[in-house]
Amino acid sequence: MALARGYAATDASKPLQPFTFERRAPNADDVVISIKYSGVCHSDIHQARNEWGNSIFPMVPGHEIAGIVTEVGSSVTKFKVGDRVGVGCFVDSCTTCASRDVDIEQYLPGLVVTYNGYEADGKTPTQGGYSDHIVVKEGYVLSLPENLDFAASAPLLCAGITLYSPLRHWNAGPGKKVAIVGMGGLGHMGVKLAHAMGADVTVLSQSLSKKEDGLKLGADHYYATSDPKTFEDLAGAFDLILCTVSAELDWNAYTGLLKVDGTLVLLGIPEKPVPVHAFSLVPARRSIAGSMIGSIKETQEMLDFCGEHDIVSEIEMIRMDQINEAYERVIKSDVRYRFVIDMATL
Secondary structure: OEEEEEEEEOOOOOOOEEEEEEEOOOOOOEEEEEEEEEEOOHHHHHHHOOOOOOOOOOEOOOOOEEEEEEEEOOOOOOOOOOOEEEEOOEEEOOOOOOOOOOOOHHHOOOOEEOOOOEOOOOOOEOOOOOEOEEEEEHHHOEEOOOOOOHHHHHHHHOHHHHHHHHHHHOOOOOOOEEEEEOOOOOHHHHHHHHHHOOOEEEEEEOOOOOHHHHHHHOOOEEEEOOOHHHHHHOOOOEEEEEEOOOOOOOHHHHHOOEEEEEEEEEOOOOOOOOOOOHHHOHHHOOEEEEOOOOOHHHHHHHHHHHHHHOOOOOEEEEOHHHHHHHHHHHHOOOOOOEEEEEHHHO
16 A cells, blocks of 8 residues: 545535545556646536535545556556556456446446546545546556647546547548537537548537637637527538537427437536427437447547647646636636646645
8 A cells, every 4th residue: 555645525515625545555467657637527526526426535536647657567568667648537347247348348337437436346445636646457547649748638538538439439520510519628629539530510609709719629610509590500410419518408409400310419417307309309310319438448549549630638737726716617617628737736
């Protein structure tokens, strides 16, 4: 065991505060990582404040981790001391389950999430990236391309794969019209990735306040959803719509933007059920689907793709002691576009 320093939520109603805890001793197949940067995801806030009703306290959030390997176990072959690596939303899975599939392991039983969960023993709480180091099994550590900005790579481990996975699954590419709903931490990654895949990209945002950014990052078109004319002009326009927001929307209006056989994919999770009329779907064989992160295999594919296309997140760096202020700013959408904690400030 080794002592680790970090910031933790000790209660849903309290701000995050300095916290010391024990990391497990590394096994033969483990990699020890000195955490250099940790992205701030909105799901960190949901869980630190028990907004999903499943929080385990004390909780060290953080699942967008970029760091340097400082130690490897005797059986590790993929990594060596000094490598730049990442850790995403999960750190283990059931490797003996009959249903195991490395292409879709994020949807199968036995997933061990990076924080707010339990290790494979079912007893030891997992703690995340708002800390100085982490111990992770070799098979759940990812290689970060050397050409990418180290700090700005951290959000790829959640925001990046959350958009990459549905874009790949629904075959975004040349000849496909893709809309991204929301121009935030997730949405701006969708714009960059869909553009790099060769799709025709449209941003659907509440206002035009980020239009200049959207076009600069790769969007071909940008519309304000607060203007009813948008839904008239774009009726039946898209093969794929990725909704990155968790706000309540007029889902029937958005499904009306789909072509025949088009799909609306939910990435954000609204608090209330999604009401959709059958006539929004049936006459054009439209679909509503959901998507959640990606497998380790797909996440490495995404990182390699980002390396080839020089894609990273647009970030604002913060000190560790600014985390509570950053949470409030995320809630107000006052960040362009992802906070990253410089863990040297811990």
